[in-house]
Amino acid sequence: MIDRPLRIGIAVLFSCALNTAGCGPQSGTVLDEAMRAGRTADSLPAADEDYFRDMDRGLSKDPRAVGAALPFLSEADAIAAFVKGRNNWIVWTGGNDRLWDYLANHSFGSLDFLKTLSSHPTQRAKRQNRWYELGLVNEPCFEQATGPNPDRYGLWLDRRIPTPECPPDPFENANRYPGVQIGARGKNIPVGSYYGEASGIVGLRLLPNPDFDQRAQARWDPVRFYEDPTYYQDRDLVRPYRVGMSCAFCHVGPSPINPPADYENPRWENLNSNPGAQYFWWDRIFFWDDRGRERKLPACRRGRSHSQPR
Numbered sequence: 065m066i067d068r069p070l071r072i073g074i075a076v077l078f079s080c081a082l083n084t085a086g087c088g089p090q091s092g093t094v095l096d097e098a099m100r101a102g103r104t105a106d107s108l109p110a111a112d113e114d115y116f117r118d119m120d121r122g123l124s125k126d127p128r129a130v131g132a133a134l135p136f137l138s139e140a141d142a143i144a145a146f147v148k149g150r151n152n153w154i155v156w157t158g159g160n161d162r163l164w165d166y167l168a169n170h171s172f173g174s175l176d177f178l179k180t181l182s183s184h185p186t187q188r189a190k191r192q193n194r195w196y197e198l199g200l201v202n203e204p205c206f207e208q209a210t211g212p213n214p215d216r217y218g219l220w221l222d223r224r225i226p227t228p229e230c231p232p233d234p235f236e237n238a239n240r241y242p243g244v245q246i247g248a249r250g251k252n253i254p255v256g257s258y259y260g261e262a263s264g265i266v267g268l269r270l271l272p273n274p275d276f277d278q279r280a281q282a283r284w285d286p287v288r289f290y291e292d293p294t295y296y297q298d299r300d301l302v303r304p305y306r307v308g309m310s311c312a313f314c315h316v317g318p319s320p321i322n323p324p325a326d327y328e329n330p331r332w333e334n335l336n337s338n339p340g341a342q343y344f345w346w347d348r349i350f351f352w353d354d355r356g357r358e359r360k361l362p363a364c365r366r367g368r369s370h371s372q373p374r
C-alpha cells in the first residue's frame with residue numbers, strides 16, 4: 065500500500081513527464097551564461113600556450129613522439145591538438161562554477177570549494193598538508209597564504225610566487241581570453257578571463273561571481289566567512305568568487321616515475337595529466353566540514369578513491 069503523499073508525488077511527476085509545460089522550462093531551452101551573454105563557441109577558442117610542457121614526462125617537447133601517437137594528423141596539427149587538449153583538461157571549467165556555487169549554498173553547508181582552496185588557520189587542510197589530508201594536488205609556483213589578501217576580498221588564498229621558472233599563468237590573460245561578461249562582472253568586479261584565475265589547487269579555477277554586485281560586496285565579510293557559521297551557512301551568502309572545476313581536479317596526479325620530493329610542493333615535471341586522483345579523499349573534499357561526521361561513519365565508509373592504509 066503506497067501512502068497518499070507518495071501517490072500524489074508520483075502523479076505529479078508523471079504528469080510533468082507527459083506535459084512539461086508548467087513544470088519549469090523545457091529541456092534544451094535553457095541557455096547557459098555564455099549564451100545569455102551572446103558568446104558563441106568560436107569566441108572561446110582553446111589556449112595554445114604550452115604552459116604544462118614539463119608535465120607528462122615532457123612529451124610535448126618531442127613533437128615526433130606526439131605525431132607518431134596521432135598518425136592521422138600532421139606533426140604540427142598533432143602537437144597543437146595535444147597542447148590545446150591538455151590545456152582544456154587542466155584549466156577549462158566550462159561554466160560549471162555556477163553549479164559548484166549553487167551547491168555551496170544548497171548542500172546544508174557541506175561543500176564550499178572557496179574554503180577548500182583557502183589556507184585559513186581554521187581549515188583542517190591548508191597548502192602545507194592538502195595532499196596528505198585531501199589527496200588534492202597543490203599547484204606548483206604557489207606559496208601558502210599567511211594572512212588575508214586585500215587584493216582577493218580578504219580571502220586567505222595561496223599566492224603565486226613569480227620566478228623565471230614560474231612565469232605568469234597565460235590562461236589568466238583577459239585580453240587573449242576575455243571572460244563572459246554578465247551580472248556584476250565588468251561593473252564592480254573585473255570580468256577576467258574565461259579560464260578564470262589559478263587557485264593554488266590543480267583543477268580548481270577562480271571566477272568572478274556575477275552575483276557579487278555592490279550590495280553583496282557591502283555585505284561581504286571575509287572574517288565571518290571563515291569563522292561564523294551563522295554567516296557562512298546562510299544560503300543567500302554571495303561569495304566574491306565562484307570556483308570552477310576542470311577534469312584535472314580528479315585526473316592529475318604525481319608522476320609514478322618522477323614523483324615530487326615534497327608531495328605538498330610538486331613541480332610541473334612531477335605531475336601527470338592522467339590518471340590521477342588515486343589519493344583523492346572524496347568525503348573530505350565534498351564535505352569540507354566533516355568534523356562530527358567522521359566520528360559517526362564506520363572506517364570502511366570513509367574511503368578514498370582506492371583504499372590504502374593511513
Ligand code: HEC
Binds near residue numbers: 309313314315341
Ligand atoms: C569529480 C572527479 C572527476 C572529474 C572532475 C572528472 N573525472 Fe573523469 N573520472 C573520475 C573517476 C573517479 C573515474 C574512474 C571511474 C571508474 O573507474 O569507475 C573517471 C574516469 C574517467 C575516464 C575513463 C578512464 C578510463 O581509463 O577508463 C575518462 C575518459 C574520464 N574520466 C574523462 C573525464 C573528463 C573528460 C573530465 C572533464 C570534462 C573528467 N573526467 C572529469 C573522476 C572525475
